[in-house]
Amino acid sequence: MELQFDDSALVRDYISGDERALEILINRHNQRITSFIYSKVLDRDATEDIFQDTFIKVIKTLKKGNYSEEGKFLPWVMRIAHNLIIDHFRKNKRLPKFEGGEDFNIFSVIGDDQLNVERQLIKDQIDTDLGMLIDELPDDQREVLIMRIYKDMSFKDISEATGVSINTALGRMRYALINLRKIIQKNKIVLTN
Amino acid sequence: MEQIYSSTPDSCKLVSASEESVRFLLDYSKSLSIVSSRGMTFESNLN
Numbered sequence: 001m002e003l004q005f006d007d008s009a010l011v012r013d014y015i016s017g018d019e020r021a022l023e024i025l026i027n028r029h030n031q032r033i034t035s036f037i038y039s040k041v042l043d044r045d046a047t048e049d050i051f052q053d054t055f056i057k058v059i060k061t062l063k064k065g066n067y068s069e070e071g072k073f074l075p076w077v078m079r080i081a082h083n084l085i086i087d088h089f090r091k092n093k094r095l096p097k098f099e100g101g102e103d104f105n106i107f108s109v110i111g112d113d114q115l116n117v118e119r120q121l122i123k124d125q126i127d128t129d130l131g132m133l134i135d136e137l138p139d140d141q142r143e144v145l146i147m148r149i150y151k152d153m154s155f156k157d158i159s160e161a162t163g164v165s166i167n168t169a170l171g172r173m174r175y176a177l178i179n180l181r182k183i184i185q186k187n188k189i190v191l192t193n
Numbered sequence: 194m195e196q197i198y199s200s201t202p203d204s205c206k207l208v209s210a211s212e213e214s215v216r217f218l219l220d221y222s223k224s225l226s227i228v229s230s231r232g233m234t235f236e237s238n239l240n
Contacts, residue, residue: 019219019222019223022218022219022222023215023219026215026218026219027215030209030210030215031207031208031209033210034208034209034210035206035207035208035209038206038208039205039206044208047208047210048210048211048214051210051214052210052214052217052218055218056218056221059218059221059222059225060225060227060236063222063225063227064227064229064234
């Protein structure tokens with residue numbers, strides 16, 4: 001009874017502009033409210049967030065002069081916390097959260113197949129270097145290699161497009177690759193990603 | 194003696210909000226100013 005009276009007196013003091021009264025109220029009920037929130041959400045960070053949001057609502061309501069439950073400060077705050085806990089679970093239901101443990105990491109199952117910026121830069125560099133190496137090949141070999149690798153044409157299509165037999169096209173492709181390897185080895189070029 | 198089993202033993206743990214959280218709320222309260230005028234309420238935060 002005495003505690004309730006004290007709460008309502010502190011609320012009155014706070015509304016009148018005594019900021020110290022709020023500090024006493026928060027410290028007095030900190031453990032009870034925080035433990036209540038934690039018992040529902042079982043997450044330390046979420047508990048801190050909900051505790052803060054609860055008191056932000058309390059502060060705004062008191063400063064606006066909308067508080068009317070004299071003598072029932074704690075149950076009122078608990079009700080606000082309870083509503084925010086429900087909001088927390090609703091929000092988490094819409095945005096499912098996966099957390100890895102010691103024996104399970106979510107990133108071992110899902111991954112981003114996009115290259116990161118560094119690897120993309122390296123890939124672009126390799127593509128440019130390779131383009132320059134291909135330019136060094138004899139015309140007939142370069143032509144076949146570009147059609148096969150970059151245009152994804154079949155050897156049948158290449159033979160028709162270049163007017164040579166399939167075997168000749170295959171042979172030019174083979175020599176194109178052999179010559180590329182030779183240029184790479186000769187110039188000690190490293191192409192890796 | 195009867196044993197009490199709980200799937201979430203942490204749910205009855207006593208915890209308190211951090212000092213930083215409390216400090217933030219007190220600073221927020223000091224900085225918040227609410228003014229009513231002609232039936233409208235204006236909130237301002239003086240940081």
